[in-house]
Amino acid sequence: MFLCNDRFMVRFKETNNEMVFFYKKNTQHGSFEMKEKIFNQIIDLIPLSSSDVLLDVGSGDGYYSSKFAERCAKVMAIDQQMDEKNMHRYSNPLIELILGDVCDWIAHHQLEKINHVFFSNSFHDLVCQDEILKFLSTKCADGVSLNFIEFKLDTPFGPPKRLRFSQDELKAKVALYGFDVLANLDLDTHYFMSFQLRKRDNNDLMT
Numbered sequence: 001m002f003l004c005n006d007r008f009m010v011r012f013k014e015t016n017n018e019m020v021f022f023y024k025k026n027t028q029h030g031s032f033e034m035k036e037k038i039f040n041q042i043i044d045l046i047p048l049s050s051s052d053v054l055l056d057v058g059s060g061d062g063y064y065s066s067k068f069a070e071r072c073a074k075v076m077a078i079d080q081q082m083d084e085k086n087m088h089r090y091s092n093p094l095i096e097l098i099l100g101d102v103c104d105w106i107a108h109h110q111l112e113k114i115n116h117v118f119f120s121n122s123f124h125d126l127v128c129q130d131e132i133l134k135f136l137s138t139k140c141a142d143g144v145s146l147n148f149i150e151f152k153l154d155t156p157f158g159p160p161k162r163l164r165f166s167q168d169e170l171k172a173k174v175a176l177y178g179f180d181v182l183a184n185l186d187l188d189t190h191y192f193m194s195f196q197l198r199k200r201d202n203n204d205l206m207t
Helices: 032-045 063-068 086-089 101-109 129-139 167-175
Strands: 002-004 006-010 017-023 054-058 074-079 093-098 115-121 145-153 179-187 190-197
Touching: 032 063, 032 145, 032 179, 032 190, 054 063, 063 074, 063 086, 101 129, 101 179, 129 167, 145 167, 145 179, 167 179, 167 190
Parallel strands: 054 074, 054 115, 074 093, 115 145
Antiparallel strands: 002 006, 006 017, 145 190, 179 190
């Protein structure tokens, strides 16, 4: 038997009434109220200025893109699919909406004007994790920041645990490409981590 709401789907196993949670990707990770709470907690941890350009990877329903657009010069929001009911959140002329696969897009576009990159429950799904980190570390503006919201390992809903990163695992992976931790925040079922690129040194970057 399946039960659904706008956040996740629950299946009751007939044999033992065990609940199994299935994350619904197209709803990102929660309600408007949850996202608003998270945004208010993390916004001061991202070194964002009014002249900056932010890339929102896996922008989903557009909530975070719309909020960032109130605080910076431009938001580039990329996702493979969009729900028409959420298109109003992309109406700000400072938002450039990109429909496509970020793994393909990032390899063929100039990134030197991007100051910040934001991943809201999207990084763990990327098949090009190492490639995208390498591109971001070598092609973006000096001092680019990477900002992640990810599921905790013990959160009962979300992606399969084999796809998730602990905070230490994410830190180690991103550090390979020359990024240092700026901020780390517990968000109940999720966590937030912000990184900034060190002064570029070829010895710090993977080949």
